Amino acid sequence: MHHQYKLNGYNIVLDTCSGAVHLVDDVAYDIIGLYQDHTPEEITGIILEKYPDRADVTREDIAACIEDVTALKEHNQLFTPDTYEPIAGEYKNRSNVVKALCLHVAHTCNLNCSYCFASQGKYHGERALMTYEVGKQAIDFLVAHSGTRRNLEVDFFGGEPLMNWEVVKQLVAYARSIEQEKGKNFRFTLTTNGVLLDDEVTEFCNREMHNVVLSLDGRKEVHDRFRKDYAGRGSYDVVVPKFQRFVEKRGDKSYYIRGTFTHYNTDFTNDIFHMADLGFTELSMEPVVCDPSDPCALTREDLPVLYEQYEILAKEMLRRHREGRPFTFYHYILDLKNGPCIYKRITGCGSGTEYMAVTPWGELFPCHQFVGEQAYSLGNIWDGVTNTAVQEEFRSCNAYSRPECKDCWARLYCSGGCAANSFHATGSIKGVYEYGCELFKKRIECAIMLQAALSAEE
Amino acid sequence: MERIKTIETRNLCESVCSGGCGECQTSCQSACKTSCGVANQPCENQNRK
Numbered sequence: 001m002h003h004q005y006k007l008n009g010y011n012i013v014l015d016t017c018s019g020a021v022h023l024v025d026d027v028a029y030d031i032i033g034l035y036q037d038h039t040p041e042e043i044t045g046i047i048l049e050k051y052p053d054r055a056d057v058t059r060e061d062i063a064a065c066i067e068d069v070t071a072l073k074e075h076n077q078l079f080t081p082d083t084y085e086p087i088a089g090e091y092k093n094r095s096n097v098v099k100a101l102c103l104h105v106a107h108t109c110n111l112n113c114s115y116c117f118a119s120q121g122k123y124h125g126e127r128a129l130m131t132y133e134v135g136k137q138a139i140d141f142l143v144a145h146s147g148t149r150r151n152l153e154v155d156f157f158g159g160e161p162l163m164n165w166e167v168v169k170q171l172v173a174y175a176r177s178i179e180q181e182k183g184k185n186f187r188f189t190l191t192t193n194g195v196l197l198d199d200e201v202t203e204f205c206n207r208e209m210h211n212v213v214l215s216l217d218g219r220k221e222v223h224d225r226f227r228k229d230y231a232g233r234g235s236y237d238v239v240v241p242k243f244q245r246f247v248e249k250r251g252d253k254s255y256y257i258r259g260t261f262t263h264y265n266t267d268f269t270n271d272i273f274h275m276a277d278l279g280f281t282e283l284s285m286e287p288v289v290c291d292p293s294d295p296c297a298l299t300r301e302d303l304p305v306l307y308e309q310y311e312i313l314a315k316e317m318l319r320r321h322r323e324g325r326p327f328t329f330y331h332y333i334l335d336l337k338n339g340p341c342i343y344k345r346i347t348g349c350g351s352g353t354e355y356m357a358v359t360p361w362g363e364l365f366p367c368h369q370f371v372g373e374q375a376y377s378l379g380n381i382w383d384g385v386t387n388t389a390v391q392e393e394f395r396s397c398n399a400y401s402r403p404e405c406k407d408c409w410a411r412l413y414c415s416g417g418c419a420a421n422s423f424h425a426t427g428s429i430k431g432v433y434e435y436g437c438e439l440f441k442k443r444i445e446c447a448i449m450l451q452a453a454l455s456a457e458e
Numbered sequence: 459m460e461r462i463k464t465i466e467t468r469n470l471c472e473s474v475c476s477g478g479c480g481e482c483q484t485s486c487q488s489a490c491k492t493s494c495g496v497a498n499q500p501c502e503n504q505n506r507k
Contacts, residue, residue, distance in 0.1 A: 072464075
């Protein structure tokens with residue numbers, strides 16, 4: 001299978017199964033489009049008719065191009081058959097390790113964002129803080145189930161994790177104390193709204209946290225629309241200077257300024273550019289996922305607007321890159337040369353198997369987005385996974401488990417997508433969140449254009 | 459190839475033999491927390507081809 005599209009003056013051809021990317025001219029673009037359903041003679045006729053006055057489009061030129069396409073096919077760089085399906089399930093079945101936990105250290109929040117999927121940090125339950133003992137047991141659970149995996153990820157999440165900061169620090173210290181003995185390398189991440197960010201937190205995070213995710217929605221009026229405190233005051237003026245100070249001290253360690261856009265700011269590129277203009281360079285902006293009846297939900301009518309926005313974003317990133325003031329957009333990060341292997345691409349998200357979320361009470365859920373969905377409770381950190389039926393359902397999710405993905409060119413870029421998005425959109429983790437697919441495909445097209453353009457300029 | 463420029467990419471077919479070490483990130487958890495992509499996650503395999 002292949003996919004071809006035109007964007008920003010580039011004609012791009014993707015070969016789904018080899019991952020090859022080709023930049024082609026108009027003639028080759030048309031020939032590739034015709035190649036599988038037409039004979040060489042038919043292709044030649046169609047091309048000559050389409051380009052009647054071009055000195056460089058002769059029978060010989062067309063024949064040479066058809067030969068080139070054939071060579072690409074023979075070398076598995078175009079129209080490569082999909083032979084991966086048999087190993088998709090096998091790989092995930094073989095792996096029985098846990099390598100990442102999301103610790104919900106605080107089911108409470110000092111902001112009252114109305115669009116919060118976690119219901120102001122409470123996940124539709126009680127407010128609670130994780131104790132050190134629960135957190136320590138979670139880390140022990142992770143180590144005990146991680147097999148020979150060396151890199152283990154622990155995310156401090158909430159609610160707002162800085163509301164339980166002392167426990168976060170104690171848990172980092174505990175994990176570091178057993179790292180060498182257990183042969184592990186912990187990578188910590190903190191996601192914060194920034195309200196409690198101070199010099200002490202900054203210093204600790206810059207020393208210990210592999211990544212820090214800072215929540216900012218963009219322009220002041222956009223950010224303050226949802227991200228308010230309990231008195232109804234917007235948090236932009238409080239958090240932006242803190243984030244700027246934090247990032248200034250961060251050096252070259254990873255961080256993301258991460259926002260959510262909704263139906264109210266479908267011109268979200270202006271929010272991304274605003275973040276960049278504030279001096280931030282590592283940016284992420286996510287479409288809101290919520291009940292379709294919610295006024296902030298993205299609509300079908302928004303889709304063309306969002307497509308255009310993603311194109312504007314890619315073009316502007318290219319422009320700023322050329323001007324020597326680049327920024328990174330999470331969804332446009334594609335390392336075409338050193339990206340994930342085929343196993344990663346067919347296996348997809350490890351939620352429910354390699355990755356789980358832990359509530360303040362030590363209960364296990366397949367991921368942070370399932371916390372509070374009692375039917376998806378997997379067990380707890382003392383007894384392990386006891387709801388094996390649900391875990392098996394997650395284990396069987398891969399790039400081939402949804403019939404809708406079979407004819408999709410993007411399946412090896414998304415691996416079948418997010419189980420939580422599928423669940424929230426369709427009621428089943430094996431469903432397909434079509435709206436998300438449409439946005440995803442557009443983002444990948446833009447990301448590849450961006451990478452191809454940069455590559456072509458090198 | 460005059461009309462076709464192939465960008466250098468990792469060959470997924472070849473990674474059937476060299477991949478699968480399992481050391482890479484397993485979900486969106488350390489980043490955006492809502493992403494459904496895997497293509498943007500880095501490979502951790504030091505012996506990749």
